[in-house]
Amino acid sequence: MRKGCESNGIRHGCSVGEKPGAVALSHKPTTVEDLPAFSVIIDARSPAEYALDHIPGAINCPVLDDEERRVVGTTYVQVSAFEARKMGAAMVARNIAHHLDTQFRGQPREWRPLVYCWRGGMRSGSFVNVMRMVGWDAQQLQGGYKAWRAHVVQQLAQRAPQLCLKVLCGPTGSAKTQVLRAMERQGQQVLDLEALAVHRGSVLGDIPGQPQPSQKAFETALMDHIARFDLARTVWVEAESRRIGKLTLPEPLHARLRESPVVEIAATLPARMAYLLRDYAWLGDDPQLLIDKLSGLSELLPKETLAQWRTWAQQHELAPLLESLLLRHYDPLYARSQGRHLERLEQAQRVDTDDLSPEGIDALAQRIASLH
Structure with missing residues (x-):
């Protein structure tokens, strides 16, 4: 290093092989x-x-x-x-x-x-x-990464309460996530929590070959996504409990979700079954994986029910298994829990459908987006 260059950074205009004053380098605190x-x-x-x-x-x-x-x-x-x-x-x-x-x-x-x-x-x-x-x-x-982390926490606390959220709810199999993605394609603002969390938010919610991010990475992705929204426009989001798989929604966002207006998809059981058999078809390919997932319900359901589900899984009988899972577990859980998670559920706007095919989902998304 040439004389005149300081050891803790290069003084203005002092770089290797160049004359003094050739380059104007700034050196100020960067945030x-x-x-x-x-x-x-x-x-x-x-x-x-x-x-x-x-x-x-x-x-x-x-x-x-x-x-x-x-x-x-x-x-x-x-x-x-x-x-x-x-x-x-x-x-x-x-x-x-x-x-x-x-x-x-x-x-x-x-x-x-x-x-x-x-x-x-x-x-x-x-x-x-x-x-x-x-x-x-x-x-x-x-401040390095620690300064960035403090920024993420601060921004979530500041911006989440400003979001004009509308919450999409409905029993398992109502295609809520696909409806939200259709709404996003149609120009709506959507906060897809399950995509950011890499989890579908249920006992069968793991996505094969895609591990969930760390809690900090999840919050960074949330903050980055929320920062892009126009706060004057509606942001659509799916109803979620405090936890999505192993991840936890930040409290400011969870609180805002709980207090926001609700739209409920009321799909018929045949429509929900057809959607689940299409969307979760991969579960029938690995009976042991399905059995392992169902074991997480062992303390909630009778042993006889779980034994029947294991038999269906081993026989690749996904249709009766999913229908029983809906009627014996998911639907009762939905009826018990949504009132706790959504303060305005009783005032929800209800949208009925008997078609959750890809075309039906696109039409449903348009109907929901047009609600006042």
Whole structure:
């Protein structure tokens, strides 16, 4: 580094191989509100930290991978802070060099990266220092991921009570989720909680091959989605209890959902059965998986009922199983629980249908959207 460059970031106009004054680099505290001003957002944390949650759109360029982070942490505890820093510095230098040689090799001088780590400390600071030496106007997110997380919590608390929600409810098999998606295709604002939670909200709600996100990632996705809504327009949402699979709705959103106006789909049993047999057909392919899911109801239903369901599952008899599941479990549960979850259920607008085919769902979505 040429004389006149400071060790904790490059002084204005001081970059590798360039004359003083050639590049005007800014260096001010960068906050979450500044994110849209950057060309790219770089998450310098380990892959495991990134997978747990990250700023939407951020790319993961770790300065320490999961194993390196573990080794450095162990050395810090078992040997000394000095040895850990020395070892970590070498790893960080190699990893930053790799990112510069590969992913960022073709970036122009005008490229503006924003880098963050856990709390805006050494990991992102090291990355930013090297990038500024190159000549890029790189910045470090003040407070790091912890600042982002505080922003998510604050935004959910602030915006959720402002949402003009209308809640779509109906017994299991009423195609509520598909109706909402049809409404979204037709131009309505929709908050699809089950899509964000990667779960259908019932004992059979796991989606094959798609694990649910972490609670923090779920809340980040919620906040990002809600931030896009026009608060002057209606937002349609499906009735949900406090939990969707293993995830929990943030209290401000759950409270707003409970107090909002309700539209209830009243579909006939044959229509619901036809829809479920089409939508849950995959359950018949793996009898043991279905049996395992049904075992979660062992404390709620008679042993004889569960034994019959297991037999039907083993024989790939999905139709009688689903009909019995509706009549013996889901419908009674719906009758008991909706009044607790929805304060305005008694004033719900009711929409009747005997057709939950794809065409029937599109028509139903239009009817619901036209309600006043």
